[in-house]
Amino acid sequence: MARYTGAACRRCRRENIKLYLKGDRCYSDKCSFERRAVAPGQHGQSRFKKVSDYCVQLREKQKVKNIYGMLEGQFRNYFHKADLQKGITGENLLVMLERRLDNTIFRLGFASSRKQARQLVRHNHVLVNDKKVNIPSFLVSVDDVISIKEKSKTNSYLVESMEAVARRGIPSWLELDKNAFKATVKALPNRDEITMPIQEQLIVELYSK
Known part of the structure; x- marks a missing residue:
């Protein structure tokens, strides 16, 4: 891809x-x-630059795409799915992106970046409910147990990331057992816990044109 x-x-x-x-x-x-x-x-370094409403909306969409490491087609598919769900489309979109397995691995501190988390998943280091899952876009659900394979727990990148996890903190919808390299999804992500400055309404306006 x-x-x-x-x-x-x-x-x-x-x-x-x-x-x-x-x-x-x-x-x-x-x-x-x-x-x-x-x-x-x-x-x-241009100081005075006129920016249209479309440009503002486009940049917001690109920003979120870059944060989560998405391609345009993938991102658009997530938006369409979010639009079909009940509730606020923008919030539905962000919740789905947060539920991605690669993002969850990053949030837990098993990886120092989402790119590294995607590699961990792709290289078969991650288990979900004791079953191997190597699809970064897999959506975690409530009560899912996410763990690292026993042979992978000595991976140097993984150990270093776990040592630095305190700096970022763990979101309240996840419960981490640091010593066992295991976590449980306690609830679905909440919009209030997504601390990045994202204006999801601009993305909705862009795709609604």
Whole structure:
């Protein structure tokens, strides 16, 4: 499947916000966004730039796509599914994205970034209810038990990520047993727990045109 292979830090600079795409590096002085918080390209430092409503909506959609590491087709499919559900479409969309297995692994601290979490899932390190699941887009449900394979618990990247988990914190809808590398989904994600500055209504307006 096609994936963006360019510099991750360009995405943060383009959206003018830290997207935390490179794990621990984003918390250090090496973060490119901290050193050069301007849009990429020769016109990145332009001060006065007229922005249309469509541009604002598009950038919001691109920002959320980049945060969760999605392709356009995938993201659009999630929106259509969210639109068919009861409730507020924008909130339904964010809840579905939070329920993705790769995002859940990242939230639990088993990986330092969603990209690394996706690799853990793809490489068969993750179990859901004691069954191997290697699909990053798998949606977790209430009472699901997520764990790391016994042979994978000594993985150096996994151990380092678990040591740094206290810095991010664990959302209340997840319950982590750090010593056993196991977690339980206590409830579905709540919109209030998604702390990234996301204006989902702009995405709804964009796709409603």
